[in-house]
Amino acid sequence: MTGYCLRAEVDFAALGQLREAAWGGRDDGSGWPAVLSRSLTWVTAHEQGRLVGFVNVAWDGGVHAFLLDTTVHPGWQRRGVGSRLVREAVQAARAGGAHWLHVDFEPQLEGFYAACGFRPTAAGLLRLG
Template sequence: MIEYKKDCQIDSKNLKALYDSVGWTAYTQDLIGLEKAITHSLYVVSAWYKDQLVGLIRVVGDGYTILYIQDILIHPDFQREKIGTVLMRDVLETFKHVRQKVLLTVDAPDVRGFYESFGFESCDRGSTVAFYKEF
């Protein structure tokens, strides 16, 4: 049974295990920075199986006019169990009053389909343009 928690403290061991499990090692190279990012996020919902962190969604923004879905990740052993769907629905319901909801992600058919199922439109298919800069 998966338990969902909102804005709870998550220790670095669990964060590292989850982020590493999906290959997001750029985050785990600076665990202190990752912990600060989680703590300073506007909203975080985590999914737990017993004492193991198996999923997480976090958003940043002002919570009134713009919302940026920064991370949504599910441990590979728990993917395809609708955990991501529960997390995304929670965020979209909690922030339904926010007009702009934005996210960046890799382009893959299953990823594209997941976000489109929630009404997100890819900037390459609409009239919006997106820019980003990595250092």
């Protein structure tokens, strides 16, 4: 059975491996302590002690929070893990005082986020580097 934890201690190397498995690329986990130190919360999903899912909630310190880095190991996708991670993150953001939860996503994930209750909005983006 998959267990979900809010703000649990994170094995950063395992998080890097999870991200590599789900998204490709390289992630040794070394950047995550700095990221999570500025987060409102995060949610992890574990199966028999193994990290199989993760989502981060960043925020502006006020009423806006941002859903980031939703990741589910390929072997656990399409089992409801991602949806549960998002539900837990939504509840935690609300409890933390956020009034709005924003998410950016790739086009192929539009249906997933719509099913989680998000609606499309116009937004702007400026590349800084």
